[in-house]
Amino acid sequence: MSLTEKFPRVDLTHRPTPLELLNNVSAEFGTRVWIKRDDCTGLAFGGNKSRQLEFYIGQALEQGADTLLTTGAVQSNHVRMTVAAARKMGLEVEVQLEHRVARQHPEYHQSGNPYLVKLMGAKIHYYPEGEDEAGADQVLELRAAELAREGRKAYVIPLSNAHTPYGALGYVEGAEEMMQQLYAMDVEPTRFIVPSGSASTHTGFLLGVRANDCETPVHGVCVRRDATSQRRRVATKLQAVSDVIGIDIRIPESDILCDDSMLAPGYGLPNDATVGAIKYLARREGILLDPTYSGKTFAVLLAMLQQGDYQRNDNLVFLHTGGTASLFAYPELVEE
Numbered sequence: 655m656s657l658t659e660k661f662p663r664v665d666l667t668h669r670p671t672p673l674e675l676l677n678n679v680s681a682e683f684g685t686r687v688w689i690k691r692d693d694c695t696g697l698a699f700g701g702n703k704s705r706q707l708e709f710y711i712g713q714a715l716e717q718g719a720d721t722l723l724t725t726g727a728v729q730s731n732h733v734r735m736t737v738a739a740a741r742k743m744g745l746e747v748e749v750q751l752e753h754r755v756a757r758q759h760p761e762y763h764q765s766g767n768p769y770l771v772k773l774m775g776a777k778i779h780y781y782p783e784g785e786d787e788a789g790a791d792q793v794l795e796l797r798a799a800e801l802a803r804e805g806r807k808a809y810v811i812p813l814s815n816a817h818t819p820y821g822a823l824g825y826v827e828g829a830e831e832m833m834q835q836l837y838a839m840d841v842e843p844t845r846f847i848v849p850s851g852s853a854s855t856h857t858g859f860l861l862g863v864r865a866n867d868c869e870t871p872v873h874g875v876c877v878r879r880d881a882t883s884q885r886r887r888v889a890t891k892l893q894a895v896s897d898v899i900g901i902d903i904r905i906p907e908s909d910i911l912c913d914d915s916m917l918a919p920g921y922g923l924p925n926d927a928t929v930g931a932i933k934y935l936a937r938r939e940g941i942l943l944d945p946t947y948s949g950k951t952f953a954v955l956l957a958m959l960q961q962g963d964y965q966r967n968d969n970l971v972f973l974h975t976g977g978t979a980s981l982f983a984y985p986e987l988v989e990e
């Protein structure tokens with residue numbers, strides 16, 4: 655029985671997403687590099703958030719909600735996919751865009767995700783802070799109360815770690831799906847490489863892998879906080895997700911791997927290695943990454959490959975979580 659079976663959910667994801675070998679990268683480095691294509695989940699440009707939204711929206715519908723409220727950075731993929739999911743489910747949707755990234759480029763504010771959010775007709779609010787998750791969530795609650803006075807019923811998809819992370823259930827299930835693919839192909843994974851932002855993906859994935867009796871390291875790549883803070887965040891989320899599922903899987907803190915080597919200069923700001931990794935994968939495999947999440951995650955993997963740490967029989971598995979719509983907000987990546 656799947657660990658997530660008892661939770662209300664809706665179906666938003668094209669699944670199973672492919673698990674493919676990166677042939678050219680593998681040949682170049684003399685090892686096997688796999689990619690789990692969660693950039694192909696199919697919801698308005700795809701990405702990891704469709705798996706997470708299935709559980710939030712399942713609960714929203716169960717509670718009789720008619721409107722979704724959520725918050726995120728200006729180029730948030732979560733916000734874009736929440737709007738798409740709301741439209742698919744026939745719900746109203748309002749989003750709050752936070753001033754989190756110091757970028758003045760007009761494209762950052764108009765192209766990519768905010769363009770798509772406007773195209774899908776969501777009501778947009780703005781929040782002047784970028785590092786105040788609790789405050790941002792609180793404004794959503796106030797808006798929900800306001801809507802209630804108008805006879806509406808809003809469901810808040812929160813951001814801060816103080817809430818039960820139902821979204822992480824999506825990656826408990828995503829990991830189960832991937833483990834089945836690996837077993838079916840008789841592939842013994844050496845290392846998983848995943849992004850770690852709000853930490854729902856990292857937490858759910860780690861739990862899902864361990865619940866499948868697989869002890870392969872799950873290498874979390876920090877995109878928002880340093881490794882120490884992120885490890886704490888994942889540990890808190892692991893406890894909360896285990897509690898809500900009702901399982902007793904002990905994952906020691908030493909098993910929570912957080913790597914902040916690509917974090918600088920900060921959230922939403924790609925460094926040279928990240929830009930290099932984005933161009934490398936685009937030019938070697940025709941696969942697109944984004945500057946905030948998947949580009950930084952693949953950059954960590956590429957650095958490992960360049961160090962020559964892996965052999966012919968190793969299997970590295972990269973979780974591609976999408977985010978590619980935001981490429982259009984970074985035109986300087988291709989400016990000579």
Ligand SMILES: Cc1ncc(COP(=O)(O)O)c(C=O)c1O
Pocket residue numbers: 701702730731732849850851852853854855856944947948975976977978
């Ligand atoms: C494309 C992409 N990858 C990875 C992440 C990180 O996922 P999580 O917030 O579950 O850690 C996000 C989060 O917004 C994302 O948009």
